Amino acid sequence: MAAEQLSAAMLLPEDVTVEQVLDGSYEPSVSELLGAAEVLEVPVAVLTGKLPTSGHLGVSLRLGRVKGSDALSGPLAYANRLLDYRALIDSWLGVAVAPLREQLARVKLSHDPFGKKAGMVTADRVRAILGLGDYEPIVDMVEMVESFGIPVASLPLPTNVHGLNVRDLRSGDANRVVLVSSADVWSKQRYTLAHELCHALYDDKDQVIIDRAEDPVALPEYRAEAFARHLLLPTRAVKRAVREAPTGLRRWQPVAASLMAGFGVSRDATVIALQEDGRVPSEELDPVRFARIEDLMSTAGLVDWWREFSESEHVESGSPMLVARAAQAYGHGWIRADLVADLMRADVETAERELAAAGWQPHS
Incomplete structure (x- = not known):
């Protein structure tokens, strides 16, 4: 972008140059920063330094600062849209209730230096606080992860990538999105979700955690592997x-x-x-x-x-939590059908048909 374009967007005084803004000799006003944010498509919080670039997935993608972003460009772009959709829907409906978040927040996490033991102990504690004991299976892993407030979607991922766990700070708190590979069998998808839940419980700080088909090489991965196994199979x-x-x-x-x-x-x-x-x-x-x-x-x-x-293990699917809330917002006429379709991983015609069948019609 030319300096003249940026200067015009910011409505800088005639005697102030973009170079002066960049070198810090001129401190822009809030309205000037808003103009820059709009034309650069970068949040004001990033421009002011209050939010690091690593705290906003969309900014990191534009700057090329996400590891493995080339091979994962499509899924990461979709994860960023989910974060945007979630913020939009929350602005209309209020922040969604996460039934398990408060319960799981009470779990005493094990920080044993032996990662496998830490994962096993924490998994046992999670099962105990959820009343699952030692012999009850977890029926629906998608529902469990989404009940923690984390949208889950299934879509094609690159070969040997089982899942993506995105951590984003754009709203102030850490929000996550989990994507699992639709190419995997259903039991592997459940395992991946349990693995990603562990990263969320420990709030592992990587902006994007890529769950690959290889041996774990760091403490968070050893811990998450053991957690997944013992959470699902005590x-x-x-x-x-x-x-x-x-x-x-x-x-x-x-x-x-x-x-x-x-x-x-x-x-x-x-x-x-x-x-x-x-x-x-x-x-x-x-x-x-x-x-x-x-x-x-x-x-x-x-x-x-x-x-x-x-039967349905390789089918793409959107986040049930976000789809349900989007349908509600659509029924109020607050969002368009194409947004709901993207969340459903479907075309607009299919989305409109399914929304109508469920009784959701947009109201002006």
């Missing part, structure tokens, strides 16, 4: 399953299948749990590792159940 549930296991050469197949289906976890996570918590020798789990999933489920009579949950 140690005592594994030990009980091992104690009650049948006899026979392939005895661990029905045990693994029941744990996978009952707690909504992947085969890999189940095998690790059986080894670490159940003390099952690795070689005894080979019939689990190398079986077809359908054959594995057949040993426990769970084929139909597993198929039902697998």
Whole structure:
């Protein structure tokens, strides 16, 4: 942008140059900063230094300061739109109630230097405060994460990226958005959501946390991995399953299948749990590792159940929380159908049809 354009947008006095603004010899007024913010598409808080560039995803994207932003440009742009939509909808409807935020805020987080232990202990405490105990499965991980006040959407992500966790400070408080890969199976998506919930609970500070298909290399990742596994599949549930296991050469197949289906976890996570918590020798789990999933489920009579949950695992989906609030705002005539469609991950025609079917019609 030319200096003349910026000067005109800021309505600077004739004897003041943009260079004087940039070198600090002239302090612009609030109205001048508002003009600069509008033409530069940068919040005034960033221009004044009250909000670091890393506190606003949109600004960071424009400046190219988000790690991995090239490969993730589309998903990150969508995450930024979700943050904008959320702010817009909140301005009309008020800030959404987050039912679990207050409960989870009371959880005493473990800061054990051994990351795996910290994650395991915190996961047990979360289950306890939510009344899940040691044997109750978490039925809906999307609902749990959104009940903490974090919108969740499922969409295509680059190969080997399971999830994105965006932390944004534009509204003053830390707001997050979580995206999970629609390419992943449903059990892996649940695991990713549990992993991202851990980052939120500990308020891990990275602006964008990329959950990749590789071994964790830092304390927050070790902690989040252990948290996810123990939140979804508690140690005592594994030990009980091992104690009650049948006899026979392939005895661990029905045990693994029941744990996978009952707690909504992947085969890999189940095998690790059986080894670490159940003390099952690795070689005894080979019939689990190398079986077809359908054959594995057949040993426990769970084929139909597993198929039902697998039917929609690769479907893109928007944030249920934001979609519901957007539909309400649309019904008042406060937002357009194209905004609701973007939140739904659908075209405008489909969105209008679904809104009408749900009884939402815009009012002037």
